[in-house]
Amino acid sequence: MALADRxxxxxxxxxxxxxxxxxxxxxxxDLLSGMPGGRMLFSRLVGRMAPYTATIHASVTVxxxxxxxxxxxxxxxLRNHLDSIHAIALVNLAELAGNLALAYSLPGDxxxxxxxxxxxxxxxxxxxxxxxxxxxxxxxxxxxxYDVPVTLRDGSGDVVARAVLHxxxxxxxxxxxxxxxx
Numbered sequence: 001m002a003l004a005d006r007x008x009x010x011x012x013x014x015x016x017x018x019x020x021x022x023x024x025x026x027x028x029x030d031l032l033s034g035m036p037g038g039r040m041l042f043s044r045l046v047g048r049m050a051p052y053t054a055t056i057h058a059s060v061t062v063x064x065x066x067x068x069x070x071x072x073x074x075x076x077x078l079r080n081h082l083d084s085i086h087a088i089a090l091v092n093l094a095e096l097a098g099n100l101a102l103a104y105s106l107p108g109d110x111x112x113x114x115x116x117x118x119x120x121x122x123x124x125x126x127x128x129x130x131x132x133x134x135x136x137x138x139x140x141x142x143x144x145x146y147d148v149p150v151t152l153r154d155g156s157g158d159v160v161a162r163a164v165l166h167x168x169x170x171x172x173x174x175x176x177x178x179x180x181x182x
Contacts, residue, residue: 026104042060055092056078056093058071063101068100069133070130070131074129087119091163093131094117094163095114095163098133099114099148102165106138107138110169111169111172114167125161131152132150132153134149146168147165148166150163
């Protein structure tokens with residue numbers, strides 16, 4: 001049994017403050033990333049929050065306002081008929097990196113959803129793939145679209161794909177900025 005499965009994460013983390021899951025992402029990273037094995041625990045936590053995302057077994061290595069690095073190891077379950085990493089596994093990795101960069105950066109009264117996504121594949125992906133998501137930092141929860149670019153590179157540093165997540169940020173229901181807009 002893995003360490004992440006033996007330690008009840010709820011006991012390690014504070015109860016989510018206003019902001020729910022996205023604020024929990026920031027709280028959990030800030031708490032766990034400096035602990036031995038904490039980044040692995042954080043990556044497992046993200047996978048539990050988003051089960052489909054967990055299927056690629058990604059590891060978050062860097063997370064700060066406006067920036068995330070997420071790695072995915074190549075394995076048979078991610079391969080396609082061309083013996084390279086499947087296109088949708090790469091999309092999943094790109095979305096994870098972009099979403100984490102944005103989620104970490106959100107004001108406490110904001111939420112977001114991906115409203116569109118573009119991806120360009122530039123090379124067959126094999127080996128460890130690192131996705132780097134960089135986003136503008138929303139200063140308010142006012143409704144706005146943010147384009148979040150994500151670059152995916154293989155172990156030799158070659159770009160295997162470039163993605164752009166089109167994410168709609170807005171106030172949480174009942175937030176002060178939501179009431180001001182209506």
